[in-house]
Amino acid sequence: MDPGEEVLIRTDDEEKLRGYLVSIQGKLTDLEKSKSLKRNVTRHDSSTLLPAQLTKDTVEQKNQEIDDLTEMMMRCLENADVEDFIGLCAKCKENIIGHENGCKALGALYHVNCFVCQKCRDPLVKKPFYHTDGLTYCEKDYLDTLEKCDVCEEHIKERILRAVDKQYHPECFKCTDCSNCLDGVPFTLDSNNNVLCVQCYNKKFAYTCAACNNLIVSEDGAETYRIIAMDKDFHVSCYKCEVCDVKFSNDEGQGCYPHNERLLCHAHYKEAVAQ
Numbered sequence: 001m002d003p004g005e006e007v008l009i010r011t012d013d014e015e016k017l018r019g020y021l022v023s024i025q026g027k028l029t030d031l032e033k034s035k036s037l038k039r040n041v042t043r044h045d046s047s048t049l050l051p052a053q054l055t056k057d058t059v060e061q062k063n064q065e066i067d068d069l070t071e072m073m074m075r076c077l078e079n080a081d082v083e084d085f086i087g088l089c090a091k092c093k094e095n096i097i098g099h100e101n102g103c104k105a106l107g108a109l110y111h112v113n114c115f116v117c118q119k120c121r122d123p124l125v126k127k128p129f130y131h132t133d134g135l136t137y138c139e140k141d142y143l144d145t146l147e148k149c150d151v152c153e154e155h156i157k158e159r160i161l162r163a164v165d166k167q168y169h170p171e172c173f174k175c176t177d178c179s180n181c182l183d184g185v186p187f188t189l190d191s192n193n194n195v196l197c198v199q200c201y202n203k204k205f206a207y208t209c210a211a212c213n214n215l216i217v218s219e220d221g222a223e224t225y226r227i228i229a230m231d232k233d234f235h236v237s238c239y240k241c242e243v244c245d246v247k248f249s250n251d252e253g254q255g256c257y258p259h260n261e262r263l264l265c266h267a268h269y270k271e272a273v274a275q
């Protein structure tokens with residue numbers, strides 16, 4: 001969220017005041033039109049949704065807006081001859097006299113001493129401010145409402161990434177080994193809770209197949225199996241006779257017959273022994 005910036009309002013003549021009143025009158029006209037819709041509502045069956053502007057709460061809200069704007073217009077008319085009259089303060093509803101005592105922010109007029117930080121109460125005139133959840137804060141107090149990144153310990157002003165019970169700037173959430181950003185990328189943890197990308201985790205902890213010398217890792221998220229024979233690790237697909245490529249199984253006569261550190265089927269085992 002970008003900070004707002006207050007702007008001083010200067011109404012030095014009757015013409016500008018008249019324009020201010022015309023603006024209020026225009027708003028009143030629009031609200032009266034909205035209010036009149038209440039009298040033109042036709043009956044709907046239960047499957048039809050009423051327009052949002054015709055709900056009871058919205059009509060009551062617009063009625064209140066009409067009352068507030070009407071009061072504001074009357075107050076402005078009453079003070080039209082008051083020298084340096086700027087308008088009414090949106091907070092205290094009192095007159096603002098003199099441009100040095102008023103400011104415009106969030107589409108409304110305020111006394112300089114009324115437009116203050118919700119927490120520290122310091123005036124926000126000519127200072128950046130933040131408006132959130134209907135409350136206005138100076139920059140310092142706004143930042144204090146934000147969470148801090150677990151890596152850089154700076155406030156997280158925009159998008160927040162939550163992982164492993166911590167919060168991060170998306171760009172700060174990285175693999176411990178290769179430092180690649182893990183925003184939107186699968187990751188895992190080692191025994192020390194270090195965050196690792198899948199590739200780095202496999203390089204550190206995956207077994208290497210003794211037949212093809214490649215890592216025994218999951219493909220497309222499928223469960224990974226490895227076969228241990230002769231104190232070595234093998235892919236299931238690599239666990240086969242080194243001569244005829246017949247895959248070993250638990251069926252009788254279809255198992256592995258090691259010979260001189262080689263994986264052999266029963267037939268080629270007999271040939272090797274006979275030599």
